[in-house]
Amino acid sequence: MIEAEGLTKRYGSYLGIEEVSFKIEAGEAVGLLGPNGAGKTTTLRILTCAMSATSGRASVAGYDLFKESMQARRHIGYLPETPPLYPEMTVAAYLRFAASIKGVEPRRIAGRIDDAVELCGLEEMRKRVVGHLSKGYRQRVGIAQALIHEPKAVVLDEPTSGLDPAQIVEIRGLVQRLGHQDRAVLLTTHILAEAQASCGRLLVINRGRIAADIRLNAAGEAVSIQTEKNAPPLLSEGSVVVAARPFDEAMEARLRQIPGAVSVRRASKESALEIQEEEPAWLVEAEPGTDIRGACAATVVEAGGELLKLAPARPSLERIFLNLTQQEAA
Amino acid sequence: MRRLTGPSLAVCKREIYSYFVSPVAYFTIVPFLLLCGFFFYITFNYLSQRGGSETAATDLMVFAIQTMSVLLTLASPLLTMRSFAEERRAGSMELLATSPIRERDIVLGKFFASWFLVGAMLLATAPYPLFVQRYGNPDVAPILVGYLGLALLGGCLLALGLLISSLSSNQIVAGVSTLGAGLFLWMIQSLPPAAGTATLYGTLREIAVYMSLQQHLTGFSQGVVAVKSLVYYLSFISVCLYLTTVSSASFRWK
Ligand SMILES: Nc1ncnc2c1ncn2[C@@H]1O[C@H](COP(=O)(O)OP(=O)(O)OP(=O)(O)O)[C@@H](O)[C@H]1O
Numbered sequence: 149m150i151e152a153e154g155l156t157k158r159y160g161s162y163l164g165i166e167e168v169s170f171k172i173e174a175g176e177a178v179g180l181l182g183p184n185g186a187g188k189t190t191t192l193r194i195l196t197c198a199m200s201a202t203s204g205r206a207s208v209a210g211y212d213l214f215k216e217s218m219q220a221r222r223h224i225g226y227l228p229e230t231p232p233l234y235p236e237m238t239v240a241a242y243l244r245f246a247a248s249i250k251g252v253e254p255r256r257i258a259g260r261i262d263d264a265v266e267l268c269g270l271e272e273m274r275k276r277v278v279g280h281l282s283k284g285y286r287q288r289v290g291i292a293q294a295l296i297h298e299p300k301a302v303v304l305d306e307p308t309s310g311l312d313p314a315q316i317v318e319i320r321g322l323v324q325r326l327g328h329q330d331r332a333v334l335l336t337t338h339i340l341a342e343a344q345a346s347c348g349r350l351l352v353i354n355r356g357r358i359a360a361d362i363r364l365n366a367a368g369e370a371v372s373i374q375t376e377k378n379a380p381p382l383l384s385e386g387s388v389v390v391a392a393r394p395f396d397e398a399m400e401a402r403l404r405q406i407p408g409a410v411s412v413r414r415a416s417k418e419s420a421l422e423i424q425e426e427e428p429a430w431l432v433e434a435e436p437g438t439d440i441r442g443a444c445a446a447t448v449v450e451a452g453g454e455l456l457k458l459a460p461a462r463p464s465l466e467r468i469f470l471n472l473t474q475q476e477a478a
Numbered sequence: 479m480r481r482l483t484g485p486s487l488a489v490c491k492r493e494i495y496s497y498f499v500s501p502v503a504y505f506t507i508v509p510f511l512l513l514c515g516f517f518f519y520i521t522f523n524y525l526s527q528r529g530g531s532e533t534a535a536t537d538l539m540v541f542a543i544q545t546m547s548v549l550l551t552l553a554s555p556l557l558t559m560r561s562f563a564e565e566r567r568a569g570s571m572e573l574l575a576t577s578p579i580r581e582r583d584i585v586l587g588k589f590f591a592s593w594f595l596v597g598a599m600l601l602a603t604a605p606y607p608l609f610v611q612r613y614g615n616p617d618v619a620p621i622l623v624g625y626l627g628l629a630l631l632g633g634c635l636l637a638l639g640l641l642i643s644s645l646s647s648n649q650i651v652a653g654v655s656t657l658g659a660g661l662f663l664w665m666i667q668s669l670p671p672a673a674g675t676a677t678l679y680g681t682l683r684e685i686a687v688y689m690s691l692q693q694h695l696t697g698f699s700q701g702v703v704a705v706k707s708l709v710y711y712l713s714f715i716s717v718c719l720y721l722t723t724v725s726s727a728s729f730r731w732k
């Protein structure tokens with residue numbers, strides 16, 4: 149639904165983003181996560197036609213952003229860092245205007261406003277003047293605007309920044325409700341917990357480059373991590389942590405023999421994954437789609453060893469994020 | 479110039495809505511009407527004391543139309559200074575920039591909205607000439623043509639104001655520059671004539687005087703629609719609007 153290929157943006161001689169590539173499918177909710185100044189807003193502004201890229205290609209819903217910009221824009225809903233509101237208008241008038249410039253057919257506008265107002269919890273606010281609303285409600289109006297034309301791609305720049313904790317929870321809930329089967333949601337944040345709560349996948353961006361592509365499970369834990377495009381994944385789905393006695397070369401060699409095991413590494417705090425176990429342990433990577441847990445257990449037992457722990461590998465996202473974004477800065 | 483289509487009509491309506499909801503419209507229209515009324519009053523008074531000559535009422539109207547053009551020069555920056563500058567500062571430009579609407583339609587929508595307001599202002603001055611009509615007997619054609627000239631001149635000032643607003647992110651800077659440019663285009667008609675005949679200064683003066691917006695109004699206020707004036711006004715508007723489109727689009731390429 150959203151595709152970026154080698155997007156680069158130069159601000160004068162300063163490189164805003166460099167060779168950013170990713171692909172987001174319909175039904176996905178993706179968080180673009182990175183420290184301040186990493187290039188999140190730059191990426192989103194290019195993807196929404198607010199700004200052109202210096203080089204690279206991008207498309208939304210199959211339309212090239214630079215060649216078929218008008219068609220592409222029909223399918224994009226965008227909430228910028230500051231909601232693009234007209235403070236003197238009422239909520240209803242503002243949404244009506246947004247709908248008409250987004251190309252919603254006149255006879256469908258009233259219905260679309262009702263839907264957006266309901267989804268964003270703005271029923272009470274319809275007649276209120278936008279400039280008089282609290283920050284949280286202004287943010288909701290901004291989100292309602294981004295949804296009014298039922299876009300296939302919804303792009304939100306820091307939807308919860310500057311809100312109080314209660315409103316953060318509400319906006320998060322709203323963001324989760326946006327996603328559906330044929331829509332892609334892309335949001336930026338520099339708060340990890342927020343990304344974990346709303347997204348099934350994270351793109352970590354650092355100093356203008358995509359540093360990692362992380363898939364999460366429903367609990368918000370990382371199940372696979374890809375750092376560089378053609379490099380082997382840092383973590384692949386189905387990988388397990390095995391702690392066993394004896395912890396020696398022979399046992400490691402046996403684990404390597406398991407069909408479907410791609411690699412066996414000693415899990416240590418020093419590696420990029422920072423899996424820290426109480427017992428010395430191995431990280432056994434599996435081929436995608438294979439479950440090697442049974443085989444691991446059998447191997448250890450057959451070798452006469454003691455199986456102390458066998459669990460899916462779930463590294464700490466916090467540490468990974470810090471590692472990926474601080475490496476170069478150091 | 480083209481017809482207003484769906485999205486640009488929406489922009490136009492929104493602008494008009496904002497003019498009236500934010501009190502810009504009233505702050506512009508009310509002083510304009512008061513000043514026009516005051517001016518009509520003193521001039522009418524002066525002419526009636528001088529004893530109604532045959533052409534007094536006609537002269538009054540010619541003079542009135544010239545004065546209104548100066549008042550328009552003062553008032554129009556208020557209508558255009560916010561249009562791009564403020565939207566850019568407040569971030570609402572991002573909504574327009576990412577919607578399926580062409581740059582040209584945004585510019586046209588904004589232009590016609592401000593022109594509509596100037597039209598409303600001019601229409602609201604109608605009681606004054608009607609009043610003159612009752613007491614004197616001015617020619618009707620010059621009044622109507624004069625108003626047409628005023629509307630065109632207003633269009634020029636607005637197009638210029640939009641262009642200047644599109645170059646800035648600060649509405650005050652945009653407003654003051656527009657005012658300065660408008661006053662300049664008024665005053666250059668008063669350059670003193672050249673001494674000799676074919677001097678360089680003489681040629682430059684000719685050009686400068688032709689550039690003056692008010693200079694072309696003189697013909698209109700006398701009931702004459704000169705083709706060169708009409709062409710000047712319409713090209714002035716088109717060129718400014720075109721440049722506004724270019725300037726507004728260029729923000730994407732930065
Ligand atoms: N218009 C601009 N001109 C020059 N440099 C810019 C411009 N916009 C952004 N930059 C620079 O590009 C880099 C990326 O900026 P960007 O706004 O994309 O970061 P971000 O990830 O959104 O940061 P934040 O979390 O603070 O919003 C920053 O170093 C910023 O200073």
Ligand SMILES: [Mg+2]
Nearest residue numbers: 188189190229
């Ligand atoms: Mg940002």
